[in-house]
Amino acid sequence: MSTARHDRRESSPIPLLDPPFWDAYDPNFPDSDGRPMADNQTQYKWMVTIAEGLDDLYRDRLDVLVACDLLWYFDPDDRRRCCAPDVFVAFGRPKAPRHSYKEWLEGHAPQVVFEIHSPSNTPAEMGRKLRLYDGRGVEEYYYYFPEEAAGQFDGWRRGPGGLEPIASTDGWTSPRLGVTFEAPPVDNALVLRRPDGEAFQHVQDIMKDRRAMRRLARVERRRRRAEQGLREEAESRRAESERLARDERLRREESDRLREESDRLREEAVRAADDERRRREAAEAEARRARDRAERMAARLREMGLEED
Template sequence: MLELQSPAQSKIIYPDSDGKPMADNTKQYHLIVTIQGGIDGLYKDDENVFVAGDLLWYPVEGNNAVCTAPDVMVVFGRPKGYRGSYKQWLEDNIPPIVVFEILSPSNTIKEMAKKQEFYNNYGVEEYYLFDPEKGDLCGWLRAENKLEVIEEMRGWISPRLGIKLDVVEGELVICRPDGERFASYVELIRQKEQQQQRAEQAEALLEEERRRREVLEARLREMGIDPQQL
């Protein structure tokens, strides 16, 4: 009797994109990029802190339906580098520890509730949600294996990142542990230009002082006085 062979299971594909845009508007995009860049810069010298924006996270091997793409995620204990997606079983089973979401007009209450449940179920320790339209900042911190709401977010300092989160006149303000504010690329360029301008002004003042000193020394010599003896 011929024994029928079951067909080999098809290889599971884990797409690198969910087909959704990274952001719905310029304000949301600006915040996502600034947060991702600020945290990445904070850990620029630590090769084992991976920071990503809008990257699909698959926590369960064998199930490509279980996934989400945090606007920003931070993973401790994993090397920096390129990834098409974050497959947790290939990353020593280490989940993102801190995640940020920037609310967009298209986000629904149901969608965000599912994301919170996802982060609760799969090991996120800190979850922060900011609504740019309303200027509302919310946060959750894991306690006793469950994400619990943070009652007061104004001036909150992230336990894992050490950064300070606040809302000033409806705008999200994040400061590094040294007090320096997270800045956009344009703001960083302006800061660099201002620093260069101040350095050039200081150099010009030094040069002017040097010329004045040379003129004074020349006059003293004309009077028969050695400037070195003064």
Template sequence: MRNAVQDKVIEYPDSDGMPMADNTLQFQWIVTLKEEIGVLFRDHPDVFVAGDLLWYPVEGRPDIRVAPDVLVAFGRPKGYRGSYRQWVEDGIAPQVVFEVRSPGNREAEMNRKLRFYDTYGVEEYYLYDPNRNTFAGWRRTHTGFEPIPDINNWVSPRLGIRFELHGEVFTVTRPDGRQFLTFDEMDTARVLAEQERQQAQQERQQAQQERQQAEREQQQAEQGQQQALAQAEQERQRAERLAAQLRALGIEPEV
């Protein structure tokens, strides 16, 4: 006979009831990292990127869960998910996770997340504190998680992006050299790019008009030259006829 535990349907909630971010600065960085990494792997159908998505690593244990600010899972298709249930994802754990710390995050909570990511197979874990402007990272070795000692200018083995921390400026750079941008910065960049595109189009149109004008002037010059040559030929033929008439009268025309 089946017992009550076997008959019970296990639920894996899509939300833990916690807010995605505690302040606008934390939210800005979460969205920037998630969206820019998503754009970076936009053409890779087997790379799944999500933000604030509950990850359940163990089937039958909905109490074992965490919602990374950003997770990246290689070998998993894109698409909607209410949560990341690892046994449904061919047993693949997210290889890369990011946490953006807020003033409300306590050390005990951050240490718990570090142990969680170490226990359940994350390859790269990055922690950024935008309020203190500090950045740290851990990577998996044969003995487990190890801190990345020289994190400045570190390039993620999985993502290929570079992290740089200079004074109060933290930048993340794509493999092609372009920096990660916030929504506001991307919008400004789009406006500038559109302005440059319109200006380039106007310059092309002006160049085309100037080229067409030059072609018209050249055609007019060629037509004038042809008319002058035709008129000269007519004058020559008239002179020859006149000379022939004079010779017929016994008069030798003057040269």
């Protein structure tokens, strides 16, 4: 397919509300080509990692289809003209289950294709696939050989002459996907990073991380419970200390009140004793004065020759 034809298909995609053609099984275009999804666990792991990572990246885009090992038919008159890319992404197509991807119904070819090397792949076959994807108008094509000594990762991007090799894929960011590829030549591990920098993970790694997070959550819950226990114990000690301080304050206040009451009673007793002493002294003084008057009166009577009766 020429680039011009590809561009015309891109400019007038089938609306998202077209009939749900993917619901009906068409025996003329089988779901399977009779070949296994993957030849080995390594290939399967990378197919799932890339497909699931892309599917999650576009989880909120209803117009982006991510497919893994889905048969892609090119010709409505010849079901032999098909292929099953390990992973492909079709923008402008509904995110819905399909028996196959029929290009004449979808309106255009997938824009991005991934292939993971398997032992059955030959250079001739991979060259044929490259020519096929180029002819169908694929915009970006990526090929990963995870078991290669240096973890070979190659890419092609559509240019004026069709699919052209990407000079360096290490650090390359897909124009269509926004995904950055890191292909270090030492540890054989391809890394795909989302626009936010988070790396794609295989489901087993995700589950391992999830288990680790659950363990950490349990440890954190125990830590919080221990801290809560310490806070409650400290609060109990503080409350007990405040209670003891309050009791001591009340004891001191009661002691001060009793001392003040004792001082008041002692002062009253002293005042009463003083009053009684002054009263007694006054009575004694009055008695002396009365006695003196009586003696003076008796003396005068004697002087006058009068005897007191």
